[in-house]
Amino acid sequence: RKEVEQDPGPFNVPEGATVAFNCTYSNSASQSFFWYRQDCRKEPKLLMSVYSSGNEDGRFTAQLNRASQYISLLIRDSKLSDSATYLCVEKKSSGDKLTFGTGTRLAVRP
Amino acid sequence: DAGVTQSPTHLIKTRGQQVTLRCSPKSGHDTVSWYQQALGQGPQFIFQYYEEEERQRGNFPDRFSGHQFPNYSSELNVNALLLGDSALYLCASSLGRGEAFFGQGTRLTVV
Numbered sequence: 001r002k003e004v005e006q007d008p009g010p011f012n013v014p015e016g017a018t019v020a021f022n023c024t025y026s027n028s029a030s031q032s033f034f035w036y037r038q039d040c041r042k043e044p045k046l047l048m049s050v051y052s053s054g055n056e057d058g059r060f061t062a063q064l065n066r067a068s069q070y071i072s073l074l075i076r077d078s079k080l081s082d083s084a085t086y087l088c089v090e091k092k093s094s095g096d097k098l099t100f101g102t103g104t105r106l107a108v109r110p
Numbered sequence: 111d112a113g114v115t116q117s118p119t120h121l122i123k124t125r126g127q128q129v130t131l132r133c134s135p136k137s138g139h140d141t142v143s144w145y146q147q148a149l150g151q152g153p154q155f156i157f158q159y160y161e162e163e164e165r166q167r168g169n170f171p172d173r174f175s176g177h178q179f180p181n182y183s184s185e186l187n188v189n190a191l192l193l194g195d196s197a198l199y200l201c202a203s204s205l206g207r208g209e210a211f212f213g214q215g216t217r218l219t220v221v
Contacts, residue, residue: 042214043200043213045212087152087153097143097168098145098153098155098202099155100145102151
């Protein structure tokens with residue numbers, strides 16, 4: 001079983017739609033979780049960290065459920081510029097390597 | 111402030127050859143990690159360097175080796191290249207155990 005699993009998509013949604021991505025992780029000892037965004041042929045960039053209490057940054061909301069070992073990302077009011085691959089990432093401890101999922105591709109159409 | 115810079119940006123090599131990729135970390139960063147990203151996959155951790163020593167290593171063969179210099183820059187060396195080594199190689203730097211910032215990567219094609 002992969003350490004981090006994501007639905008690869010693609011998700012094809014109209015502008016203004018709300019879209020949700022899900023991710024599961026296998027190691028219950030994992031400490032930190034993140035969502036990264038990667039544009040085509042570019043490097044991954046940190047979108048947001050994920051906390052058990054849930055966190056929101058503008059149109060983006062991330063949630064962590066430790067009991068179910070499940071992470072989610074919700075994007076509201078999708079923009080064309082949100083089109084990218086969204087990578088779910090876990091880190092077992094501070095300073096440890098990042099473990100990435102395969103990524104979920106989002107295409108927002110006019 | 112320059113971010114993480116990698117060179118070269120693109121490279122084509124023949125099977126069996128050796129390649130060296132280079133990374134300059136973000137100013138003030140002392141830790142460098144290397145990742146391999148195959149097409150359609152997420153980045154896979156190769157190894158991490160701190161204080162010129164390999165601190166952690168992922169599940170990659172010994173053909174993959176690295177080095178960190180006193181100025182914190184780093185090299186990734188791959189020997190006896192295989193077709194399957196074709197990928198985007200990403201370098202990430204951080205200050206100690208802080209947030210990692212990625213360079214734009216080196217796209218390696220093995221023919």
